Amino acid sequence: MTQKITIDPITRLEGHGKIEIFLDDAGKVSRAYFQVPELRGFEQFVVGRPAEEMPQITSRICGVCPTAHHMAATKALDDLYQVDPPPAAKKLREMFYNIFTLEDHALHFYFLGGPDFVVGPKAPKAERNILGVLGKVGLEVGKRVIGMRRELRDLMSYLGGKPIHPVFGLPGGVAKPMAPTEQPRFIEAAKKGVEFALFTLSVFGEIVLKNKAYVEAITSEMYTHRTYYMGLVDEKNRVNFYDGHLRVVDPQGKEFGSFTAHEYLEAIAEHVEPWSYIKFPYLKKVGWKGFVDGADSGVYSVAPLARLNAADGMATRRANEAYEQLYATLGGKPVHYTLANHWARIVEMIYAAERFAELAADPEIVDPKVRTLPTATPKVGMSVVEAPRGTLFHHYETDEAGLITKANLIVATQNNAARIALSVDKVARALINASTANDDGLLNMVEMAFRAYDPCHGCGTHSLPGSMALKVSIRDAAGNLLREIRR
Amino acid sequence: MSSATTPILVLGLGNELLKDDAVGIRVAERLQGIFPPEVEVRSTSLFGLALLDELIGRDKVLLIDSYIPEEFIGSEIQEHNLDGVGEAQSTSPHFVGLGEVREVMRKLDLGFPREVRILAIPVSDPITFSTEMTPAVAARLPEAATRARRIVQSWLPVAAT
Numbered sequence: 001m002t003q004k005i006t007i008d009p010i011t012r013l014e015g016h017g018k019i020e021i022f023l024d025d026a027g028k029v030s031r032a033y034f035q036v037p038e039l040r041g042f043e044q045f046v047v048g049r050p051a052e053e054m055p056q057i058t059s060r061i062c063g064v065c066p067t068a069h070h071m072a073a074t075k076a077l078d079d080l081y082q083v084d085p086p087p088a089a090k091k092l093r094e095m096f097y098n099i100f101t102l103e104d105h106a107l108h109f110y111f112l113g114g115p116d117f118v119v120g121p122k123a124p125k126a127e128r129n130i131l132g133v134l135g136k137v138g139l140e141v142g143k144r145v146i147g148m149r150r151e152l153r154d155l156m157s158y159l160g161g162k163p164i165h166p167v168f169g170l171p172g173g174v175a176k177p178m179a180p181t182e183q184p185r186f187i188e189a190a191k192k193g194v195e196f197a198l199f200t201l202s203v204f205g206e207i208v209l210k211n212k213a214y215v216e217a218i219t220s221e222m223y224t225h226r227t228y229y230m231g232l233v234d235e236k237n238r239v240n241f242y243d244g245h246l247r248v249v250d251p252q253g254k255e256f257g258s259f260t261a262h263e264y265l266e267a268i269a270e271h272v273e274p275w276s277y278i279k280f281p282y283l284k285k286v287g288w289k290g291f292v293d294g295a296d297s298g299v300y301s302v303a304p305l306a307r308l309n310a311a312d313g314m315a316t317r318r319a320n321e322a323y324e325q326l327y328a329t330l331g332g333k334p335v336h337y338t339l340a341n342h343w344a345r346i347v348e349m350i351y352a353a354e355r356f357a358e359l360a361a362d363p364e365i366v367d368p369k370v371r372t373l374p375t376a377t378p379k380v381g382m383s384v385v386e387a388p389r390g391t392l393f394h395h396y397e398t399d400e401a402g403l404i405t406k407a408n409l410i411v412a413t414q415n416n417a418a419r420i421a422l423s424v425d426k427v428a429r430a431l432i433n434a435s436t437a438n439d440d441g442l443l444n445m446v447e448m449a450f451r452a453y454d455p456c457h458g459c460g461t462h463s464l465p466g467s468m469a470l471k472v473s474i475r476d477a478a479g480n481l482l483r484e485i486r487r
Numbered sequence: 488m489s490s491a492t493t494p495i496l497v498l499g500l501g502n503e504l505l506k507d508d509a510v511g512i513r514v515a516e517r518l519q520g521i522f523p524p525e526v527e528v529r530s531t532s533l534f535g536l537a538l539l540d541e542l543i544g545r546d547k548v549l550l551i552d553s554y555i556p557e558e559f560i561g562s563e564i565q566e567h568n569l570d571g572v573g574e575a576q577s578t579s580p581h582f583v584g585l586g587e588v589r590e591v592m593r594k595l596d597l598g599f600p601r602e603v604r605i606l607a608i609p610v611s612d613p614i615t616f617s618t619e620m621t622p623a624v625a626a627r628l629p630e631a632a633t634r635a636r637r638i639v640q641s642w643l644p645v646a647a648t
Binding site for chain 1: 502503504505532533536537539540587590591594595597614615616617
């Protein structure tokens with residue numbers, strides 16, 4: 001019998017990520033829980049504030065991907081005020097957003113996804129970090145990433161005043177047009193971005209795909225979940241980060257349904273567990289069946305791999321070639337290997353760069369008309385964008401003066417919360433028993449389970465050492481603490 | 488890489504919307520306008536590799552940030568250098584810290600500052616949305632500002648202070 005333990009997330013988390021593992025009488029894992037501190041009180045905080053502040057407020061939720069919130073908030077304001085931006089404004093927004101996605105994905109692949117993806121999961125601890133990645137790809141490549149990142153941020157600063165917390169999106173448009181004299185700079189940067197994204201794919205092919213051991217790790221059962229997948233697509237069911245409708249496919253890859261931002265409450269419900277502040281979204285039509293995968297479970301996934309699974313292709317040529325290569329290599333659609341998120345990220349890099357190039361060269365993008373002034377009385381605004389880490393919903397309700405009366409956000413990590421919990425539980429069951437040795441190896445393998453999702457938890461609670469403080473507790477069937485591993 | 492115009496940077500880190508997490512920014516606000524021109528005082532809500540942009544070209548940097556103590560009551564403001572910051576162990580963009588930034592900058596020859604000090608202020612609640620800090624945390628602002636000022640003054644020529 002396993003003792004039921006009541007976990008109070010407030011008193012125990014103390015700013016750390018925490019994994020509680022409960023063993024049964026036989027010393028095997030009966031359940032593992034992954035808990036992180038959650039940002040609290042957002043909905044109360046924004047009540048009474050002008051909705052027009054939301055692009056600035058929400059962009060401060062996350063210090064890594066503020067542009068995603070900024071864009072989702074901006075689109076929600078369009079909806080709230082029932083205003084349609086002029087074509088140039090939409091193109092500027094989409095270009096800005098693809099610049100952001102390109103930069104974010106590049107950074108992630110070279111500097112952060114590396115320990116699991118480029119260096120390899122069984123590499124020595126001292127190499128499983130940024131330096132290990134730089135050692136594999138070369139310092140010149142590292143400098144190239146930094147240089148490209150700086151250039152992309154300069155472009156975002158031109159459009160939005162600053163790359164982070166930009167003053168860019170407004171209801172009905174954007175803050176300023178692009179001067180025709182600036183267009184060549186954007187075109188040139190986009191061209192370099194495409195070259196670099198394709199180079200990244202070649203690096204990946206050399207370092208990862210030719211490494212049999214690593215391909216085996218990607219496809220291992222321990223990191224595999226057969227869930228539903230959701231992503232934003234255009235009218236031809238191709239991946240789009242900025243606009244479109246949401247498409248859901250089942251674990252066999254067949255279309256399960258599609259819906260717009262306005263319909264998200266009909267499509268998604270949230271399950272609550274007593275051991276976590278985070279709610280666990282699931283597909284309403286399938287229902288909540290617990291932390292299990294499969295076609296009978298409403299658990300779904302978002303983020304790069306999910307986006308590719310949910311789409312029929314990419315809207316640009318080279319990205320689509322890369323998309324097809326991924327599926328040909330991994331056995332067809334859909335791909336269920338969580339670690340393949342890192343590969344999908346590269347495919348998306350190529351798309352972001354190519355789309356950036358298309359928009360930068362579009363003559364309409366320098367049209368000075370970039371705002372339609374709102375005139376309607378606000379009431380309800382909903383939007384969706386694809387943040388680098390997955391689908392992001394914003395939903396505001398206001399009074400007639402435009403003051404918020406209710407707000408709801410479903411962030412990418414929340415959309416993935418159930419699948420992340422599944423991943424941690426599965427790895428823990430595979431690796432841990434009463435006599436498990438090697439703390440470091442255990443931590444790494446468990447971390448890999450959620451690292452592929454790049455979860456965004458408590459973004460404001462960065463710590464001095466930077467690394468997410470993590471505490472893993474292993475308890476026996478009576479709830480007694482057997483071992484605790486801290487980092 | 489070209490040098491920034493001010494070799495000394497005081498950088499308040501935090502999030503103004505997350506209650507006590509604003510403390511680094513609030514301390515930096517108290518330090519505005521009190522130093523000579525070779526010292527720049529800034530604030531940012533960014534972290535991770537974005538810190539790299541702030542550090543390039545600087546000679547000395549004071550970071551002002553929050554930390555979560557085991558027990559808030561009785562906890563002290565702490566000063567650190569980078570000796571206590573561990574090796575790079577990058578896990579995600581959301582949790583990259585000074586260790587990773589330092590190693591990347593050194594590896595890529597980007598000119599990591601000669602000296603980095605950290606002033607860490609204990610906080611009680613950095614995860615609730617609020618623009619008001621816990622009163623006990625707000626009460627530490629003068630002390631934190633004084634300590635920050637002492638650190639910066641130790642870097643300046645005597646005549647400049």
